[in-house]
Amino acid sequence: MIPGLVASLASVAMGCEAQEPETRMVLRTEPLGVLGQRTFADGTPVPTTNVWDRLIVEVRPEGSAVACAGCRREFPATELSSRGESSFSIAGEAHPSVVQISLDRGRVATPRLGSTIAVTGKVAATSGDGRVDLAVTLPYLATGRTQGTWENPLSFPLTASTGALAAVPEAKVGCETPAQEGQGCVPGGVFWMGDPSLDLVGGVNREGTDERLVVLAPFWLDVAEVTVGALREAGVADAVSPIRRSVQEGCTYSDSDPTNDALPVNCITWPVADAYCRAVGKRLPTEAELEYVQGGLRSKRHVWGDSPAECGDANVGTDDCGATGVKVGGSFPRDKLVLGGQVFIDLMGNVAEWTADRWNSVADPEACFTEGVLIEPRCDIDSVRKPGLRVVKGEGFGFELLFTGAAFRLGLDGRGAYNEAVGFRCARDGTT
Amino acid sequence: MTPDQRSAMFPLSKWKRSVSLAQALVLVVTLTAPAVASADEPAAEQPKPSALDTKARESFLRGVELVRATRWSDALIAFDESVAERPHAVTFFNMALCHRALGQPVRAVFSLERALALHEAAVDAPKDRLPDDTLRETRALLADLAKTRVFVVLENADTATDPSADAGLSVTVDGQSLDHMNESWVKNPATTTPTPLPAGKARLALDPGRHIVRVTGRGRTPWIRDETFAPGETRAFVVTAPLLPGILAVRARVPGASLLLDREPSVPLPVELSRPHGLHRVEVRKAGYVPFVSEVTLLPGERAEVVAELPAEKTPITKKWWFYAGIGVAVAAAGITTYALTRPADKADGGSLGWVVRP
Numbered sequence: 001m002i003p004g005l006v007a008s009l010a011s012v013a014m015g016c017e018a019q020e021p022e023t024r025m026v027l028r029t030e031p032l033g034v035l036g037q038r039t040f041a042d043g044t045p046v047p048t049t050n051v052w053d054r055l056i057v058e059v060r061p062e063g064s065a066v067a068c069a070g071c072r073r074e075f076p077a078t079e080l081s082s083r084g085e086s087s088f089s090i091a092g093e094a095h096p097s098v099v100q101i102s103l104d105r106g107r108v109a110t111p112r113l114g115s116t117i118a119v120t121g122k123v124a125a126t127s128g129d130g131r132v133d134l135a136v137t138l139p140y141l142a143t144g145r146t147q148g149t150w151e152n153p154l155s156f157p158l159t160a161s162t163g164a165l166a167a168v169p170e171a172k173v174g175c176e177t178p179a180q181e182g183q184g185c186v187p188g189g190v191f192w193m194g195d196p197s198l199d200l201v202g203g204v205n206r207e208g209t210d211e212r213l214v215v216l217a218p219f220w221l222d223v224a225e226v227t228v229g230a231l232r233e234a235g236v237a238d239a240v241s242p243i244r245r246s247v248q249e250g251c252t253y254s255d256s257d258p259t260n261d262a263l264p265v266n267c268i269t270w271p272v273a274d275a276y277c278r279a280v281g282k283r284l285p286t287e288a289e290l291e292y293v294q295g296g297l298r299s300k301r302h303v304w305g306d307s308p309a310e311c312g313d314a315n316v317g318t319d320d321c322g323a324t325g326v327k328v329g330g331s332f333p334r335d336k337l338v339l340g341g342q343v344f345i346d347l348m349g350n351v352a353e354w355t356a357d358r359w360n361s362v363a364d365p366e367a368c369f370t371e372g373v374l375i376e377p378r379c380d381i382d383s384v385r386k387p388g389l390r391v392v393k394g395e396g397f398g399f400e401l402l403f404t405g406a407a408f409r410l411g412l413d414g415r416g417a418y419n420e421a422v423g424f425r426c427a428r429d430g431t432t
Numbered sequence: 433m434t435p436d437q438r439s440a441m442f443p444l445s446k447w448k449r450s451v452s453l454a455q456a457l458v459l460v461v462t463l464t465a466p467a468v469a470s471a472d473e474p475a476a477e478q479p480k481p482s483a484l485d486t487k488a489r490e491s492f493l494r495g496v497e498l499v500r501a502t503r504w505s506d507a508l509i510a511f512d513e514s515v516a517e518r519p520h521a522v523t524f525f526n527m528a529l530c531h532r533a534l535g536q537p538v539r540a541v542f543s544l545e546r547a548l549a550l551h552e553a554a555v556d557a558p559k560d561r562l563p564d565d566t567l568r569e570t571r572a573l574l575a576d577l578a579k580t581r582v583f584v585v586l587e588n589a590d591t592a593t594d595p596s597a598d599a600g601l602s603v604t605v606d607g608q609s610l611d612h613m614n615e616s617w618v619k620n621p622a623t624t625t626p627t628p629l630p631a632g633k634a635r636l637a638l639d640p641g642r643h644i645v646r647v648t649g650r651g652r653t654p655w656i657r658d659e660t661f662a663p664g665e666t667r668a669f670v671v672t673a674p675l676l677p678g679i680l681a682v683r684a685r686v687p688g689a690s691l692l693l694d695r696e697p698s699v700p701l702p703v704e705l706s707r708p709h710g711l712h713r714v715e716v717r718k719a720g721y722v723p724f725v726s727e728v729t730l731l732p733g734e735r736a737e738v739v740a741e742l743p744a745e746k747t748p749i750t751k752k753w754w755f756y757a758g759i760g761v762a763v764a765a766a767g768i769t770t771y772a773l774t775r776p777a778d779k780a781d782g783g784s785l786g787w788v789v790r791p
Binding site for chain 1: 509563622624625704741781782783784786787789790
């Protein structure tokens, strides 16, 4: 039994015809229902992550430590069949071969376990004339699980492993629960959480660099960060949170002065942000939900794409760009995401945003988000090293431009920490 | 439910929190004494604390401050840090008080036992021993709390007759994993990862009240008990978690195909069947298409989905009805000729990727 991957064999007898001995390797990726072209009700396309960037195939004669001449190829994902089935031939084999097949995200040069489906298996020499088709299925659920090695390859055809065959849930576009004013529906989908190319402090800080394939159902998300006026109206502010403007310069909240009512509220603790969302029938978004949206649903570095952040893209960078404080929502036109006519603003900058998730660092012994495919992930395991922290996503005006990125994550004490560059928005389940 | 709410539910606290607080404050002096300079003694005679002792003391003092603020859980973290640097009987006694305040008599008992063990081991180190009155309190409290513990005995039915049989079962209590302490298993509130169920019998030491014991295993029917236990009660259970069948879902890429599963009579596709775990032969057929045959290992409780490719059959000319009708007696001689004529261009085309490897 081989968990994580399945292969099936279909031997095709060619009647009385004769051919050069050939093994046809047929590679089947997940049925593309979750990734096919989808549209919103207004006809605009749903942004979608291209899960795989490249296919790497290498063939070696059995027992050889190196590939034969011309026996290694990298194919860009654009060359893979859109029907989810691609093939190549191993021809004229006199001896058994070992084949390594890898589907990879390709964000960095060396494939990483968490973003790769890799299988290494032995192909028997074809005896006589004719063609043998070997179908290898590479389902999403095999992501992060290496099958076979050069030294110890599996044998094709593989016996099916049932767990890996289960398809990931179909990603619906529309929300099923009723709409609420100020929220837009984010369609479900598949995306890569984490970005190995995120270079924080010269690679010393690995937070946010591990990749996980994540499946999300549709959900509702506030189109803008929660404002001072909305928070006051909900009546959940307590004596110490948010910090009042009269107490600390840069904080926006006031118990009575309406001057800042249109500004995002900042200097707010996690419990009060959580209380606000609950009071208005919502909840704080998860880390995965915010990262999905901040990557434009396409696993990009920023909501606008992969191009590096520059001053003026978003309200970030006090030191780099002279950002002076919280701005009225939508002040930076590039920092937005349009989904079916709904415009979500200030996803990368203005204030960073509290999430529902507990902080669980890569340094923790019990990882919240393990290798492989995560469905609707949410972290409720407290960090052993730094208990009590909650995850903050996005950027605030006071952060360095360097840290701008959907994968960037920060842990702040969820019991009492506040920051003038941290606010929040709320989310809500889109399915019942 | 929060720990503080839990503690409010159980009438465990003959010890009032104020008493606990006072105890902890008195004990500060004991632990910190070596570091406090005294005007009566020459400085040179003062034992110089090591870095570890200093750190342990700082954590201890922080714990005491947190006890003052009735922040029992936070105090425990501080005391934990202190004993990690330097285990001390007094610190364990204070930890027991915190556990007690949080309504966790099981953990309190273990802390008290540890305090006593350290005390008794420190025969030649008076400063590492418990003061007499604290020693009396420790023993009294231990006797009192030990009586309130609940013991749940789980007998793993799969290993009852064969201790070497590993059914791969894991257990959680109230969603928490377990730690092995003093021959019993106790809840570890820090993690939720299920703990492997030991072979034979496992004794769980729990606080009184309601508990949900859940035993699970890959492909097995979960065994779940939601029970309420009185203080001092011991209850035994035999755990059985039978294997689940697997689900086999089969469909074909062309309509009208049918399935022969393990060579049993055919059923039209698509179909989803419950079958025992193990190896199954899947054969999908449709007239005019090349049959699909595969073997599937169905794991207990899992769902296998098989999609059958059915390429259209290329009928050899010798099987065309008119070949025999039209050629008649020439058939025998035409066989080899037909073979040669119908042989294709014979080169592999490299499939959709257009790549032919010749190792």
